[in-house]
Amino acid sequence: MDYLDELESESIHILREVAGQFEKPALLFSGGKDSITLVRLAEKAFRPGKFPFPLVHIDTGHNFEETIRYRDEMVERIGERLIVGAVQQSINEGKVMEQTGKNASRNALQTVTLLDTIQAHGFDACIGGARRDEEKARAKERIFSVRDEFGQWDPKRQRPELWNIYNGKIHKGENVRVFPISNWTELDVWNYIRREKIALPSIYFAHQRDCITRNGQLMAASPFLNMDDEDIITNRKVRFRTVGDMSCTAAVESDADQIDDIITEITASKISERGARMDDKVSEAAMEDRKKGGYF
Amino acid sequence: MNILKFFTAGSVDDGKSTLIGRLLYDTDSILADQLEALQHSNRKNDDGTIDLAILTDGLRAEREQGITIDVAYKYFQTEKRKFIIADTPGHIQYTRNMVTGASTANLAIILIDARNGVVEQTIRHSYLVSLLELKHIVVCINKMDMVAYNETVFNAIIEKYKTLAQNLGLKNVTYIPVSALKGDNIVVPSSTMHWYEGESLLHFLEQVEVDDHDTTEPARMPVQWVIRPQTDELHDYRGYAGRVLSGTFKLNDYVTVLPSNVSSTISRIEFFDDDLLQAYVGQSVIIHLKDNIDISRGDILVNSSALPIESKRIEADLCWMDARVLDPSITYLIQHNSKLSKCKIDEIIFKVDINTLEKAAADDFKLNDIGRVVLKTAEVLSYDVYGDNRANGSAILIDSRTNLTVGALMFRN
Numbered sequence: 001m002d003y004l005d006e007l008e009s010e011s012i013h014i015l016r017e018v019a020g021q022f023e024k025p026a027l028l029f030s031g032g033k034d035s036i037t038l039v040r041l042a043e044k045a046f047r048p049g050k051f052p053f054p055l056v057h058i059d060t061g062h063n064f065e066e067t068i069r070y071r072d073e074m075v076e077r078i079g080e081r082l083i084v085g086a087v088q089q090s091i092n093e094g095k096v097m098e099q100t101g102k103n104a105s106r107n108a109l110q111t112v113t114l115l116d117t118i119q120a121h122g123f124d125a126c127i128g129g130a131r132r133d134e135e136k137a138r139a140k141e142r143i144f145s146v147r148d149e150f151g152q153w154d155p156k157r158q159r160p161e162l163w164n165i166y167n168g169k170i171h172k173g174e175n176v177r178v179f180p181i182s183n184w185t186e187l188d189v190w191n192y193i194r195r196e197k198i199a200l201p202s203i204y205f206a207h208q209r210d211c212i213t214r215n216g217q218l219m220a221a222s223p224f225l226n227m228d229d230e231d232i233i234t235n236r237k238v239r240f241r242t243v244g245d246m247s248c249t250a251a252v253e254s255d256a257d258q259i260d261d262i263i264t265e266i267t268a269s270k271i272s273e274r275g276a277r278m279d280d281k282v283s284e285a286a287m288e289d290r291k292k293g294g295y296f
Numbered sequence: 297m298n299i300l301k302f303f304t305a306g307s308v309d310d311g312k313s314t315l316i317g318r319l320l321y322d323t324d325s326i327l328a329d330q331l332e333a334l335q336h337s338n339r340k341n342d343d344g345t346i347d348l349a350i351l352t353d354g355l356r357a358e359r360e361q362g363i364t365i366d367v368a369y370k371y372f373q374t375e376k377r378k379f380i381i382a383d384t385p386g387h388i389q390y391t392r393n394m395v396t397g398a399s400t401a402n403l404a405i406i407l408i409d410a411r412n413g414v415v416e417q418t419i420r421h422s423y424l425v426s427l428l429e430l431k432h433i434v435v436c437i438n439k440m441d442m443v444a445y446n447e448t449v450f451n452a453i454i455e456k457y458k459t460l461a462q463n464l465g466l467k468n469v470t471y472i473p474v475s476a477l478k479g480d481n482i483v484v485p486s487s488t489m490h491w492y493e494g495e496s497l498l499h500f501l502e503q504v505e506v507d508d509h510d511t512t513e514p515a516r517m518p519v520q521w522v523i524r525p526q527t528d529e530l531h532d533y534r535g536y537a538g539r540v541l542s543g544t545f546k547l548n549d550y551v552t553v554l555p556s557n558v559s560s561t562i563s564r565i566e567f568f569d570d571d572l573l574q575a576y577v578g579q580s581v582i583i584h585l586k587d588n589i590d591i592s593r594g595d596i597l598v599n600s601s602a603l604p605i606e607s608k609r610i611e612a613d614l615c616w617m618d619a620r621v622l623d624p625s626i627t628y629l630i631q632h633n634s635k636l637s638k639c640k641i642d643e644i645i646f647k648v649d650i651n652t653l654e655k656a657a658a659d660d661f662k663l664n665d666i667g668r669v670v671l672k673t674a675e676v677l678s679y680d681v682y683g684d685n686r687a688n689g690s691a692i693l694i695d696s697r698t699n700l701t702v703g704a705l706m707f708r709n
Contacts, residue, residue: 001578003299003378012580013539016520020593020634044568045537045580048530049523132369139368146699155366159701160392160617162399163690164539165631169699183380185371 004192007184008041013164014143014180015045018125019052021168022176025125026083026118029055031067032243033200034129037181037189039078040198053127054081058114060106060245061088062224067243070201085117102226103214105247115151118175125168125176133185143182149173186241187266194259206239206257217250297373300501303382303397305421306407311438314347315407315476316370316383319498322483325372367397376502391650391664392617394424395704399690402506403432405497410443410473414456420650422457426464427613427666427706429683432504433461433469436497440489441475447491463653472497511576514602514680515543515551516688518633519595523582535566535582536591541633541687542680543599545583546574552600553591554678559600560585594635596678596688604678604688609642610671611709613682614661618695618702622661628702630673632691638674639693645669661703668708682706 001009015038018025027042029035042051057071075082087109090096095116096109118126132139142158144166159167168176181189193200210221212231219225221233224247238251239262256262306312319325370381382397398404404425408418425433435457443449450473461469472481473492480486483498495503523535545551545562552559564584565572575581583597598604616622622641630639647658647667658667682689693703 001298003297006299006578009539009578009580013520016537016539016580017634019521046521046523047568048533049525052521133371136368139370140366158366160396160704162396162692162701162704163687164400165633165690165692167631167692167694167699167701169629169694169696171699183369183371185373185378187373188378 004188004195007181007188008044008192010164010183011038011041011180012045014166014178015042015127017166017168018127018178018180019046021166022125024121024123025053025127025178026056026121026123027051027053027127028114028129029057029071029082030129030243031057031063031071031201032129033189033193033204034131034181036074036198036200037184037192038127038129039074040196041180043078051080054083056083056085056117056121056123056126058085058110058117059087060110061086062106062222062246064201064203064220064240064243064246066201066203070199083117083121085113087113089113090116100226102228104226105245106224107245107248110245111151118151123175124170125178127178127180129181130177130179131184131186131189132179132182141179141182143179144168145177145179146170147175147177151175153177187263190259190263190266194263201243203240203243204262206237206254206261208235209238209251210234211236211238211251214250218253219250220246222246297377299378299380300403300504300506301380301382301401302403302405302501303384303394303401304405304407305384305394305398305425306438307409307417310407310409311476312407313383315405315436315438315474315482316381317347318476318479318482319381320370320372322479323372323374323498367393374498374502379501391420391424391666392615392704394421395428395615395617398424398428398430399704401430403434403501403504404430405434405436408435408437408453408457410437410439410449410453413453414460416651418457419460419653422460422464422466423648423650423653424666426466427615429686429706431468432506433466434497434500435469435471436476437471437473438476440473440480440486441478445473445475445480445486445488447489450492470494470500472500510542511544513542513577513685514604515545515549515597515599516541516604516680516685517545517575517581517583517597518635519591519593519597520634521593522591534588535564535584536597537580537582538597538634539580540575540577542577542685543602544574544576545597545599547572550600551585551597552603553585553589554596554598554604554606555676556590556595558587558589560587560589562586596633596635598678604680604685605707605709606676606678608673608676610673610677610679610707611645612669612671612691613706613708614641614667614669614693615704616661616663616665616702617704618698618700619663620695620698620702621663622703627696629694629696630671630677630691630705631694632677632679633688635675635677637677640672641669642672643670671705679707681708683708 087106090113096112142161210233211218239254256265304312368383384394384397454471474481481496485496517538517540519536519538521537549562563586565575566582624641627638645668646655680688689707691705692701695702
């Protein structure tokens with residue numbers, strides 16, 4: 001069996017297990033390539049039926065407009081339900097406070113909005129597009145990953161996950177994060193997108209953009225970034241390797257405006273994907289801490 | 297290009313993490329920022345080179361203790377194959393993690409420290425590999441640099457291991473002398489051990505044939521989900537969604553639905569936009585039957601001329617994975633593919649001392665204990681013997697008080 005077929009089939013199996021085992025699942029949709037891949041896999045798992053779950057977007061309000069346009073067009077095309085949980089609302093309700101300072105980002109605030117959204121809708125399983133090759137804490141996470149009522153992940157209390165059997169039993173208040181593309185690498189995702197001819201938000205491809213340099217990384221100049229006189233704006237040809245909050249997603253200089261060029265670039269690349277996310281740089285154990293705190 | 301899933305067994309000191317780190321490093325699978333993090337780390341080898349083991353030590357607790365405490369998955373690929381590594385700890389408390397890592401692997405790498413040879417934990421690891429019936433085993437005799445790359449040492453260890461392999465019924469064993477620290481025979485052939493004429497580890501892993509997609513086994517597909525759009529245009533549409541566990545289903549094949557034991561013919565096989573003539577092991581598809589039968593999640597479609605075993609009383613090997621000891625007086629849940637049933641442990645036949653491989657009578661199972669039990673299930677299970685059909689011969693036990701996965705089961709009759 002070809003490796004992409006095998007990965008695809010495993011992911012479809014996992015999505016159908018979610019449908020079979022949970023009362024109220026949801027698919028966390030960020031507008032990034034991994035969650036776009038999940039949507040295609042869900043189509044393959046459930047068509048001609050409807051998805052047995054809505055899409056949920058946790059919206060920081062600091063989006064690339066291209067992503068939101070893509071999201072709305074996609075939802076229209078596939079005819080599925082979209083629920084938006086807004087970080088702005090969490091701020092308005094006083095549940096979180098906007099960060100200040102030069103490196104202010106809403107990325108960390110998302111966790112609260114996510115947990116509130118889960119609670120408000122009573123979701124018992126949230127499907128996410130995380131992959132084990134992204135980061136070393138993720139390398140140890142199960143495909144069905146149980147969270148307590150505070151959304152916390154406890155790496156020492158993970159259930160053993162054997163063969164292709166997934167234990168989705170939980171107590172009231174707990175929920176499960178499910179990662180159907182755990183075994184895919186970044187390159188696998190790109191190869192799959194090419195094979196399936198899946199359209200992506202345009203920011204994944206090289207384009208001209210005003211940027212500033214922050215902590216050694218290129219950031220898109222935007223109203224969401226706290227800029228001062230020291231920040232010099234230059235127009236560069238860039239693309240983004242991940243789609244996140246505008247204030248913490250770094251660009252890479254690139255001429256790759258076609259998927260083939262991107263795949264060539266990634267194959268030769270010397271920066272791993274999460275390396276382009278400033279929020280992981282804060283400490284070596286950053287991801288582990290955020291997972292324990294209920295982040296995706 | 298296909299996928300090879302392998303797991304590595306070895307103790308904290310056998311250099312297992314270094315071996316995996318070396319595979320990743322020498323295949324250029326470490327990216328610049330990871331390498332940068334490595335160089336900033338203050339863990340170095342005695343000779344000042346980077347400690348590659350850091351690449352697989354994921355969690356903070358491990359970094360602090362310097363040991364691997366859980367299963368970590370790592371990925372790399374060459375032009376020939378995509379590899380998925382389950383890095384599993386070898387320390388005795390963590391037998392459950394090794395069983396977990398082995399359950400999804402097609403191949404096991406067993407590490408032996410050339411200075412120590414076959415020791416108690418080699419027996420333990422090899423026993424687990426035999427229990428989970430892995431079809432391919434590579435014994436890496438590591439730290440050859442510490443025994444002056446001596447061929448006699450290597451051969452003596454092979455001789456000793458052969459006896460063990462024979463006792464355990466292990467087949468397809470390959471022996472490779474390596475130094476993970478120095479890189480000998482991991483990716484490139486050793487420049488020091490000219491007496492070794494075999495392949496490097498990576499070369500072997502790229503070439504080895506793993507036939508885990510045997511399309512000739514009896515066909516099985518558990519139903520995970522029934523697709524019924526119930527729209528005007530698809531009013532009578534009823535498709536059974538699942539992943540083929542074994543064998544091949546063809547259009548017009550006569551199939552039986554268990555446990556209801558009703559038969560029908562396959563009228564259509566769908567995969568997204570395509571109609572297929574057949575679906576084989578590993579594929580996730582939608583199957584339609586000619587007759588309107590009541591089928592739901594937990595049922596299994598099987599080839600009518602090769603039926604599985606159907607029973608409520610099942611003999612199985614059990615690996616206990618929970619800190620709470622097994623309690624024969626309580627009711628557990630058994631999850632066998634998409635089927636969930638209540639069950640009890642009716643009898644403990646024996647427990648195995650995994651250091652000596654001796655079997656003895658027992659009345660309890662503690663964390664990491666392994667042995668044979670008889671299960672009594674509330675509902676009939678339709679299963680195969682693990683040795684004949686891994687996917688339909690395995691199950692997990694769930695403690696309904698805690699919802700934890702407490703046991704791994706391999707059906708034996």
